[in-house]
Amino acid sequence: MPRITVSVDGVTYEEEAEPRLLLVHLLRDRLGKTGTPVGCDTGNCGACTVTLDGRSAKSCSVLAVQADGSEIVTIEGLARGQEWHPMQEAFHAEHALQCGYCTPGMIMAAIDLVRDDPDPSEEAVRQGLEGNLCRCTGYSNIVRAVRRGAREMARRESHQEATTS
Amino acid sequence: MTEQLDAGLVAERIAEDDRLGRPSDRREVGRARRRKEDARLLTGRTTWTDNIQLPGMLYVAFLRSPMAHARITRVDVSAARARPGVVAAYGGQDLAGEQGSLPCAWPVTEDIVIPDHPPMAVSEVRYVGEAVACVVATDRYKAVDALEAIEVDYEPLEAVVDMTEALAEGAPKVHESGNRAFTWKFAQGDIDAAFRDAPVVIDRTYVQQRLIPTAMEPRAVVAATDGETFTLHSSTQIPHVLRVMLAMTTGIPEHRLRVIAPDVGGGFGSKLQVTAEEVLALLLARRLGRPVKWTESRSEGNLTVHHGRDQLQRIRIAAERDGRIRGVKVELLADMGAYLMLVTPGIPLLGAFMYNGIYKMDAYDFTCTGVFTTKMPTDAYRGAGRPEATFAIERAVDELAHELGLDPVEVRRRNWIAHEEFPYTTVCGLTYDSGNYEAATDRALALLGYDALRAEQAERRARRDPVQLGIGVSTYTEMCGLAPSRVLGSLSYGAGGWEHATVRMLPTGRVEVITGTSPHGQGHETAWSQIAADALGVPFEDVSVLHGDTAVSHKGMDTYGSRSLVVGGVAVLSACEKVKDRARELAAHMLEASADDLEFRDGSFTVRGTAEGRTIQQLALAAFAAHDLPDGFEPSLDAETTFDPDNFSFPHGTHLCAVEVDTETGESRIRSYVAVDDVGSVVNPLIVEGQVHGGIAQGIGQALFEEAIHDPEGNLLTTTMADYLIPSAADLPEFVTDRTETPATSNPLGVKGVGEAGTIASTPAVVNAIVDALRPYGVHDVRMPCTPARVWQTITDAGPPEASGPDETTDFGPAQTPEGGAR
Numbered sequence: 001m002p003r004i005t006v007s008v009d010g011v012t013y014e015e016e017a018e019p020r021l022l023l024v025h026l027l028r029d030r031l032g033k034t035g036t037p038v039g040c041d042t043g044n045c046g047a048c049t050v051t052l053d054g055r056s057a058k059s060c061s062v063l064a065v066q067a068d069g070s071e072i073v074t075i076e077g078l079a080r081g082q083e084w085h086p087m088q089e090a091f092h093a094e095h096a097l098q099c100g101y102c103t104p105g106m107i108m109a110a111i112d113l114v115r116d117d118p119d120p121s122e123e124a125v126r127q128g129l130e131g132n133l134c135r136c137t138g139y140s141n142i143v144r145a146v147r148r149g150a151r152e153m154a155r156r157e158s159h160q161e162a163t164t165s
Numbered sequence: 166m167t168e169q170l171d172a173g174l175v176a177e178r179i180a181e182d183d184r185l186g187r188p189s190d191r192r193e194v195g196r197a198r199r200r201k202e203d204a205r206l207l208t209g210r211t212t213w214t215d216n217i218q219l220p221g222m223l224y225v226a227f228l229r230s231p232m233a234h235a236r237i238t239r240v241d242v243s244a245a246r247a248r249p250g251v252v253a254a255y256g257g258q259d260l261a262g263e264q265g266s267l268p269c270a271w272p273v274t275e276d277i278v279i280p281d282h283p284p285m286a287v288s289e290v291r292y293v294g295e296a297v298a299c300v301v302a303t304d305r306y307k308a309v310d311a312l313e314a315i316e317v318d319y320e321p322l323e324a325v326v327d328m329t330e331a332l333a334e335g336a337p338k339v340h341e342s343g344n345r346a347f348t349w350k351f352a353q354g355d356i357d358a359a360f361r362d363a364p365v366v367i368d369r370t371y372v373q374q375r376l377i378p379t380a381m382e383p384r385a386v387v388a389a390t391d392g393e394t395f396t397l398h399s400s401t402q403i404p405h406v407l408r409v410m411l412a413m414t415t416g417i418p419e420h421r422l423r424v425i426a427p428d429v430g431g432g433f434g435s436k437l438q439v440t441a442e443e444v445l446a447l448l449l450a451r452r453l454g455r456p457v458k459w460t461e462s463r464s465e466g467n468l469t470v471h472h473g474r475d476q477l478q479r480i481r482i483a484a485e486r487d488g489r490i491r492g493v494k495v496e497l498l499a500d501m502g503a504y505l506m507l508v509t510p511g512i513p514l515l516g517a518f519m520y521n522g523i524y525k526m527d528a529y530d531f532t533c534t535g536v537f538t539t540k541m542p543t544d545a546y547r548g549a550g551r552p553e554a555t556f557a558i559e560r561a562v563d564e565l566a567h568e569l570g571l572d573p574v575e576v577r578r579r580n581w582i583a584h585e586e587f588p589y590t591t592v593c594g595l596t597y598d599s600g601n602y603e604a605a606t607d608r609a610l611a612l613l614g615y616d617a618l619r620a621e622q623a624e625r626r627a628r629r630d631p632v633q634l635g636i637g638v639s640t641y642t643e644m645c646g647l648a649p650s651r652v653l654g655s656l657s658y659g660a661g662g663w664e665h666a667t668v669r670m671l672p673t674g675r676v677e678v679i680t681g682t683s684p685h686g687q688g689h690e691t692a693w694s695q696i697a698a699d700a701l702g703v704p705f706e707d708v709s710v711l712h713g714d715t716a717v718s719h720k721g722m723d724t725y726g727s728r729s730l731v732v733g734g735v736a737v738l739s740a741c742e743k744v745k746d747r748a749r750e751l752a753a754h755m756l757e758a759s760a761d762d763l764e765f766r767d768g769s770f771t772v773r774g775t776a777e778g779r780t781i782q783q784l785a786l787a788a789f790a791a792h793d794l795p796d797g798f799e800p801s802l803d804a805e806t807t808f809d810p811d812n813f814s815f816p817h818g819t820h821l822c823a824v825e826v827d828t829e830t831g832e833s834r835i836r837s838y839v840a841v842d843d844v845g846s847v848v849n850p851l852i853v854e855g856q857v858h859g860g861i862a863q864g865i866g867q868a869l870f871e872e873a874i875h876d877p878e879g880n881l882l883t884t885t886m887a888d889y890l891i892p893s894a895a896d897l898p899e900f901v902t903d904r905t906e907t908p909a910t911s912n913p914l915g916v917k918g919v920g921e922a923g924t925i926a927s928t929p930a931v932v933n934a935i936v937d938a939l940r941p942y943g944v945h946d947v948r949m950p951c952t953p954a955r956v957w958q959t960i961t962d963a964g965p966p967e968a969s970g971p972d973e974t975t976d977f978g979p980a981q982t983p984e985g986g987a988r
Contacts, residue, residue: 039463
């Protein structure tokens with residue numbers, strides 16, 4: 001059975017992975033990283049979105065063996081100690097979640113979206129998150145939250161640059 | 166735990182201006198509090214049922230019928246049993262002696278047919294997806310792998326897919342007894358008189374397509390036993406009801422069965438059920454003596470989570486020439502699917518008292534026939550009966566307006582109950598306690614810019630713009646707050662509609678609220694904290710809300726039907742008042758004053774006119790210490806309440822939708838959507854707005870995108886999220902929402918419920934808008950979902966607008982009487 005090495009939320013794991021094992025099942029069933037849920041079996045819902053070497057990926061559509069050597073960040077790895085990521089803060093402030101099942105994937109996808117478009121328009125957020133489905137919120141508050149989170153990410157980044165330069 | 170983690174952040178956020186308005190005083194109720202629930206959900210520390218891992222846990226996978234209707238002649242699981250990692254494999258026959266029958270708690274008529282419903286099919290399958298065998302293995306992959314080794318022989322029987330055909334003479338039978346489950350009638354006033362010589366009669370038939378609820382969290386179950394007691398974790402809306410029903414179904418004594426609904430990822434009615442998988446997981450855990458987990462895949466769920474809607478509605482309105490409605494007659498066929506599940510037959514009846522909507526009339530007549538087909542059973546889906554009723558009356562009233570050449574808002578004005586007429590007893594016998602339809606409608610019209618849009622519509626019609634504009638109106642009410650137990654009894658429902666709450670004053674002054682409601686996204690932990698904080702005068706942060714575990718919250722009726730705040734929230738308030746009464750007695754004793762001389766403010770009892778007082782926290786500690794209590798005073802301030810409402814509550818509102826329809830492609834684009842809802846007093850405007858948003862989205866889903874489609878053999882063709890389309894962010898506009906507020910008079914909080922409002926209102930608003938856009942093309946209805954293909958086909962079928970193309974003499978002009986008279 002193939003052996004793989006992955007880093008998940010800053011911890012390195014060495015695992016034997018059956019070739020057909022999905023990344024999301026490796027995370028959930030083997031590594032106990034249950035913060036990333038599964039919402040469908042066709043790659044449509046996006047609930048299982050994580051970042052794989054910095055880019056968002058639906059972990060139900062990646063085999064564990066494909067992730068060999070990769071660095072994975074899940075929703076559990078976003079906060080720095082007590083401090084939430086700005087996107088987590090924004091989702092809370094804008095009431096962008098109800099049942100919360102889509103939220104981990106939505107936040108991970110939103111962060112990747114902002115990486116490409118640091119100040120996304122409403123339309124850009126709607127198009128950019130088309131692959132992440134939510135059944136509770138009707139998306140209005142999610143759109144607001146992503147734009148708020150983007151602004152805060154930019155603010156923190158410029159603050160960081162100012163303090164390090 | 167989560168509060169500790171985020172105490173600083175939470176405080177910071179609460180300090181920021183509440184986007185939806187600050188409260189006028191220090192009251193918690195009315196504040197846009199950010200939710201207590203969020204911390205664990207945002208950081209991935211949630212306990213979804215599928216997250217639970219127990220030592221020695223086994224996984225079950227089900228083999229499901231590939232046929233809609235067949236006799237099972239042989240099941241052989243022996244080869245599966247021999248597969249590596251497989252602990253057990255069973256067919257229905259192996260479980261027949263102990264699996265019982267899934268319950269139906271709503272026998273709506275005396276002569277209703279309630280067929281036996283084995284959790285695992287034994288001799289006959291009646292829908293695609295029905296479980297016929299199972300494998301229990303050491304991991305989920307091995308369990309699924311071994312399913313292919315099971316052999317099942319079927320003798321195909323005829324599928325019964327269409328309701329009308331199912332009732333035809335000689336139709337193949339779903340059950341031995343035939344395809345009619347029940348016929349339920351309700352009549353008020355003289356309907357014949359209303360229709361006799363009526364100047365205008367509208368007669369329409371609408372199809373409420375079958376929907377798949379699609380909560381984001383697929384169902385999951387973990388069953389465990391120590392040999393004596395049983396614990397069932399389930400992704401359910403109804404842990405309390407489930408416990409009772411499972412005890413009755415499996416014979417496991419109720420007091421040895423604990424049901425836990427951990428974090429639950431949405432329900433929308435779909436988890437208001439006693440499922441085959443819950444029963445079977447429990448039986449397998451009992452048989453094998455090890456924990457058993459089942460988690461459905463989405464495609465398995467599309468097949469086997471109960472479906473919603475699926476009704477054929479004929480609605481007739483008799484009216485005067487000035488638009489005043491004389492009476493309404495409704496004939497309904499409701500597709501039950503193959504079996505009657507928990508409340509299947511009652512769903513259409515929840516709409517039976519709502520087809521009159523917000524309108525005054527003298528006569529009403531309702532008949533519903535429940536029909537068996539070889540499809541997944543239907544049951545509660547957000548709104549449950551009321552969206553169907555609202556859709557029919559709101560579509561038909563638009564037809565009436567068109568028939569009379571009147572503005573659809575004007576026809577509604579001429580018929581609705583005026584605000585000064587409340588409380589108003591409707592033709593159906595319900596007493597609407599409060600409302601103001603004028604205020605909500607006027608506000609909505611202003612927010613939409615109704616007149617300007619009508620002008621644009623006329624302009625587009627005049628220049629024959631291929632992209633036409635339509636404006637849809639929906640003025641709805643609903644009956645919420647399920648429900649007065651006596652009313653449920655009169656409708657033959659199997660249980661009451663009360664709700665329970667306990668308030669525990671802890672020695673340190675902190676408060677635990679235990680509720681019988683079972684939230685799965687609604688924010689009860691936050692809203693109930695707000696109610697308790699105000700009532701007891703304690704900080705919001707000092708309240709914890711416990712729920713969803715029958716060992717903690719021993720009594721409840723759970724969450725559905727927009728009932729939680731209206732019944733459960735009121736129970737919390739009432740329990741707090743009892744705590745306060747006890748605290749007052751203790752305070753009077755400690756202050757050596759008469760209880761009547763004490764006033765309660767901001768959490769303290771003080772002797773009127775003095776500074777002397779005791780805080781409720783001090784009183785909680787004094788009751789705990791019990792050193793100095795009044796004679797006969799039990800050393801506790803705790804209290805509980807079981808609240809049974811006297812009446813339903815009746816939220817209402819006006820939703821307006823402007824849609825652009827491209828007549829060349831059939832594509833509809835929602836340009837603006839305005840919702841003004843009146844849900845009575847509001848505990849947390851942020852949560853209310855969120856519920857409205859989500860509700861609107863689901864209603865739009867029915868109008869534009871969603872349909873469970875079966876082929877003639879009864880195969881479901883929409884088994885994945887690629888085939889069954891729920892709206893994405895890119896499919897929806899930003900919603901404009903506002904509220905008017907007429908407090909309910911039927912409960913001390915003045916609340917009415919908000920969970921279903923958006924879904925009930927939005928579907929007819931959208932379809933009315935599309936039809937409004939297409940009137941000049943001779944289109945008077947578009948079947949849902951109004952997909953581009955279907956809209957285009959409808960336009961094409963209506964034929965060319967006129968030989969020379971649309972012109973002013975047809976509907977392209979301003980609203981006028983096109984032909985008048987009865988159709």
